Amino acid sequence: MAMTANRLKGDACERDWIWEREVEAAPWEETRRLSVGAWERQFRRLRESSRFYAGKWKEAGVGNSFVSLADLNELPFTTKDELKLALDGDPPFGSNLCVAPDQVKRVYQTSGTSGTPSVLALTRGDMETWTVMGTRTYYATGIHEHSSVLTTFGAGPFVAGHTHFVLLRIGARSVPVAPGDTTRTLFGLRAGLADTLLATASFAQYLANKTHDQLGLLTHVVTGGEPGGGIPAIRDHIQKELGVTVTEVMGIGDVAPSLFGECPHQQGMHFCGGGHVWVELIDPDSREPMEIETGAVGELVYTALTREAMPVVRFLGGDIVRIEGTSCECERTTFRMRILGRRDDMFIVRGVNVYPTAILSVVGDFRPRVTGRARVVRTGTDTSIEPPIPIEVEVTGGHAADDRLVKEIEDAIHSKLTFRSRIALVPEADFGEAGYKTRLSRRGEG
Numbered sequence: 001m002a003m004t005a006n007r008l009k010g011d012a013c014e015r016d017w018i019w020e021r022e023v024e025a026a027p028w029e030e031t032r033r034l035s036v037g038a039w040e041r042q043f044r045r046l047r048e049s050s051r052f053y054a055g056k057w058k059e060a061g062v063g064n065s066f067v068s069l070a071d072l073n074e075l076p077f078t079t080k081d082e083l084k085l086a087l088d089g090d091p092p093f094g095s096n097l098c099v100a101p102d103q104v105k106r107v108y109q110t111s112g113t114s115g116t117p118s119v120l121a122l123t124r125g126d127m128e129t130w131t132v133m134g135t136r137t138y139y140a141t142g143i144h145e146h147s148s149v150l151t152t153f154g155a156g157p158f159v160a161g162h163t164h165f166v167l168l169r170i171g172a173r174s175v176p177v178a179p180g181d182t183t184r185t186l187f188g189l190r191a192g193l194a195d196t197l198l199a200t201a202s203f204a205q206y207l208a209n210k211t212h213d214q215l216g217l218l219t220h221v222v223t224g225g226e227p228g229g230g231i232p233a234i235r236d237h238i239q240k241e242l243g244v245t246v247t248e249v250m251g252i253g254d255v256a257p258s259l260f261g262e263c264p265h266q267q268g269m270h271f272c273g274g275g276h277v278w279v280e281l282i283d284p285d286s287r288e289p290m291e292i293e294t295g296a297v298g299e300l301v302y303t304a305l306t307r308e309a310m311p312v313v314r315f316l317g318g319d320i321v322r323i324e325g326t327s328c329e330c331e332r333t334t335f336r337m338r339i340l341g342r343r344d345d346m347f348i349v350r351g352v353n354v355y356p357t358a359i360l361s362v363v364g365d366f367r368p369r370v371t372g373r374a375r376v377v378r379t380g381t382d383t384s385i386e387p388p389i390p391i392e393v394e395v396t397g398g399h400a401a402d403d404r405l406v407k408e409i410e411d412a413i414h415s416k417l418t419f420r421s422r423i424a425l426v427p428e429a430d431f432g433e434a435g436y437k438t439r440l441s442r443r444g445e446g
């Protein structure tokens, strides 16, 4: 490469392009040492104050002696359902609240898996830690002090507030717009209020389909909330139509709303939680530990090292990722990854794991007849599905009855993904909201 891409194109500012160089570019051994110390304090806190983990570990046969970070896999995993039970059994904060209730200074209600909201409690310290990790994350994407950022991140009441703390910390201009508010987004961008857009990949793709031209000063789109921004067919389309650079971010509700951020080299998202969150990679099927090394595919497991109010230990995040590298031209030493999909969305065809993100990669090639959105229709609860796999593909005007298109997509899926599918074309008006996330699978009638 002729020029350095440590910054976004056109960024001539003098500031270091790494927010916290002493952590983000530290030798791995140093991060490990920092984490070992934090875990010792966290383990003690959990032993003393978490009835949830005291009970859970006792049940799992964990003795009274200290379990070191190196032996973390001696402790059981924590699931989302367990956390929900711990909450419901002792409302409002549950049996994993490790501080006095008057130390809880912020409470979020997140979307629970079963429909009823789940509660997340934070101390002042927890809010600060979230902001620290979030600032590393968004700064890594190329958002600097001189950036003007139009943010459409709603994610319930959840990510939104967090993003504004982070942008304030960076010193960027913040232009908040409600999720899916196309009118204000387009007006704001065309008027030149912002050069950066934070949006779900679905919404960014929707804008790209709708406008096909440069929107005012917009040069940078940061996608989050779903895997789309890392899928070449979607990313390339947004970049080409809007004339922008796309980078992506990711977080996980029970751990931190922003934890991974992709740098302008666009080679996957850097882990940005060093010293505060410990990450393990496990085999998605056997759940045995795996090495975090280039090319490894597994599920990420999170342990909160410094969280005060509701720390999680070995939390199963449900995201299946591929490790893209453990170093980077940008000088960060943290590993980089891309999301292949949610464990819940994965299905098995004749013994082979398939993620709906792979289907999006194939479907995207059929623009402009399709919008780029698609989803698998699942019936029953089996992970194994017999082909043909029913898939709904969103199409643009006039193509809802295009039998040739059906055949072409079915053939492409067969040749690229090696399974047979049954494609149903769905007009834009019927596919559902494009303003926020697109679910990659839906339940059909059995």
Ligand SMILES: [Zn+2]
Residues within 6 Å of the ligand: 263, 264, 265, 270, 328, 329, 330, 331, 332
């Ligand atoms: Zn990098």
